[in-house]
Amino acid sequence: MLELLFLLLPVAMGYGWFMGRNSIKQKDQNAKQDLSIKYSTGLNYLLSNQQDKAIDYLIEALKVEDDTVEAHFAMANLFRKRGELDRALKVHEHLVRNGNLPTKAKQQAIFELAKDFLTAGLYDRAEHMFHKLLKAKPYQLKSLGYLMQIYQSTKDWQQGIALKKTIFKLKDKQLLHNLANFYCEQALEAQKQGEFIAVIELLEQALVCDAKSCRANWHLAGVYEEHKQYEQAAKCYRAIYKQDKDFFPEVIEKMHSCYQALDDEEAFYNFIKQVYDETGTTSTLIKYLEFLSTKYGADKAVEFLLAALKRRPTIRGFKHFVKLQLANESSDNQSESLDVIKELVSAYLKMRPRYSCRSCGFNSSTHYWSCPSCHDWEQLKPVRGLEGE
Numbered sequence: 001m002l003e004l005l006f007l008l009l010p011v012a013m014g015y016g017w018f019m020g021r022n023s024i025k026q027k028d029q030n031a032k033q034d035l036s037i038k039y040s041t042g043l044n045y046l047l048s049n050q051q052d053k054a055i056d057y058l059i060e061a062l063k064v065e066d067d068t069v070e071a072h073f074a075m076a077n078l079f080r081k082r083g084e085l086d087r088a089l090k091v092h093e094h095l096v097r098n099g100n101l102p103t104k105a106k107q108q109a110i111f112e113l114a115k116d117f118l119t120a121g122l123y124d125r126a127e128h129m130f131h132k133l134l135k136a137k138p139y140q141l142k143s144l145g146y147l148m149q150i151y152q153s154t155k156d157w158q159q160g161i162a163l164k165k166t167i168f169k170l171k172d173k174q175l176l177h178n179l180a181n182f183y184c185e186q187a188l189e190a191q192k193q194g195e196f197i198a199v200i201e202l203l204e205q206a207l208v209c210d211a212k213s214c215r216a217n218w219h220l221a222g223v224y225e226e227h228k229q230y231e232q233a234a235k236c237y238r239a240i241y242k243q244d245k246d247f248f249p250e251v252i253e254k255m256h257s258c259y260q261a262l263d264d265e266e267a268f269y270n271f272i273k274q275v276y277d278e279t280g281t282t283s284t285l286i287k288y289l290e291f292l293s294t295k296y297g298a299d300k301a302v303e304f305l306l307a308a309l310k311r312r313p314t315i316r317g318f319k320h321f322v323k324l325q326l327a328n329e330s331s332d333n334q335s336e337s338l339d340v341i342k343e344l345v346s347a348y349l350k351m352r353p354r355y356s357c358r359s360c361g362f363n364s365s366t367h368y369w370s371c372p373s374c375h376d377w378e379q380l381k382p383v384r385g386l387e388g389e
C-alpha cells in the first residue's frame with residue numbers, strides 16, 4: 001500500500017505543477033480580458049461622444065509602464081493642443097500619482113502638470129509643482145522662468161527675490177534681468193513708505209542683478225533729484241545713455257532740469273551734442289537746437305536743422321522746422337498757412353504710437369516698464385525711423 005503511495009507521488013506533483021501553471025496562465029488571461037473590456041468600453045464611449053467616461057476607461061486600460069509612458073504624454077499633449085485642459089490635467093495627474101514611474105518620467109509629468117495648472121490660472125498649485133523641480137537639472141531653468149512669470153502676474157516681488165540664489169547660480173541673463181525689475185518694483189513700494197535708504201539699496205541690488213537695467217538708474221535719478229542730490233542724478237542719466245541708447249530720448253527733459261539745478265547747462269548741451277553726433281535721434285537734435293537758438297540766434301538753428309533733415313528726415317524734425325519758421329515769420333498770410341501745417345503734423349504725430357516693444361512689436365502711446373502684450377521688462381522704447389526718433 002505504501003509503495004503505491006510512493007508511486008502516486010510524482011503523478012500528484014506533476015498534476016500540481018500543471019494546475020499551478022494553468023492558474024497563472026488563467027490570471028494573465030483574466031487580466032488581459034479585463035483590459036480589453038476596459039479598452040473596448042473606452043473606445044465605445046469615445047465613439048458615442050462621451051469623452052470624459054472614455055478617458056477614464058482608456059487611462060485604466062493603458063497601465064502606466066515604461067513602454068506606455070510616452071503614450072500617456074502624447075495623449076495629454078493632444079488634449080492640450082485641442083484646448084481640452086481638464087483632460088490633459090487628468091492624464092498628467094494620473095502619471096504623477098503613479099508610484100512606479102522612473103525619476104525622469106516622473107519629473108516630466110510634474111512639469112507638464114505644473115504647466116496645465118498655470119494655463120488654467122491655478123497659480124498656487126502650479127507654483128507648488130514648479131518648486132518641486134528646482135533641484136531637477138533638466139527642468140531647473142524652465143521652472144524658474146515659470147515661477148518668475150507667476151510672481152510677476154501676482155505681483156509677489158518678494159517671492160521672486162527669494163529665488164535670487166538659484167538664479168545667480170544659473171547666471172541666466174533673462175532671469176537676472178527679470179529679477180532686477182522685481183527689485184525695482186519693490187523699490188517703488190519702499191518709496192511709497194518714504195524709506196529712502198531702502199529704496200537706494202533695492203535699486204542698487206537691481207543693478208547688481210542686471211548692470212544694463214536703465215530702469216534702475218531712472219528710478220535712482222528720480223530719488224536723488226527728490227532729495228536734491230543733482231550730481232548723483234546726473235550721473236544716473238549719463239549711465240542710462242551708456243546702458244541703452246534707444247531709451248535715452250526718454251530722459252532728456254529730466255536730465256536737462258537736473259543740470260539746470262546744477263547751474264551747468266553748458267555741460268548738458270555738450271553731452272547732448274555728443275549724443276546727437278553718435279545717434280542722430282530727433283529728440284537730441286531738437287534739444288541741441290534750443291542751445292543754438294539761444295547762443296547764435298534762430299537763423300543758425302534753422303540752418304542746422306535743415307542740414308540735419310536732409311541727412312535724416314523725420315516728421316518730428318519737420319514739425320520743429322515749421323515751428324521755428326513760425327517764430328521767425330513776419331507776414332501774417334504765410335504764418336497762417338504754416339500754422340495749419342503745424343497743426344496737421346501735430347495731429348498726425350498724436351495718432352502715431354510713441355513707443356514700440358522691441359520684443360514683440362506692441363505699439364503704445366504710453367510708456368510701460370513691463371510690456372502689456374508680452375510682459376517682457378524694459379522693452380518699450382521710443383519708436384525709431386521717419387515717425388519717431
Ligand SMILES: [Zn+2]
Nearest residue numbers: 357360371374
Ligand atoms: Zn512686448
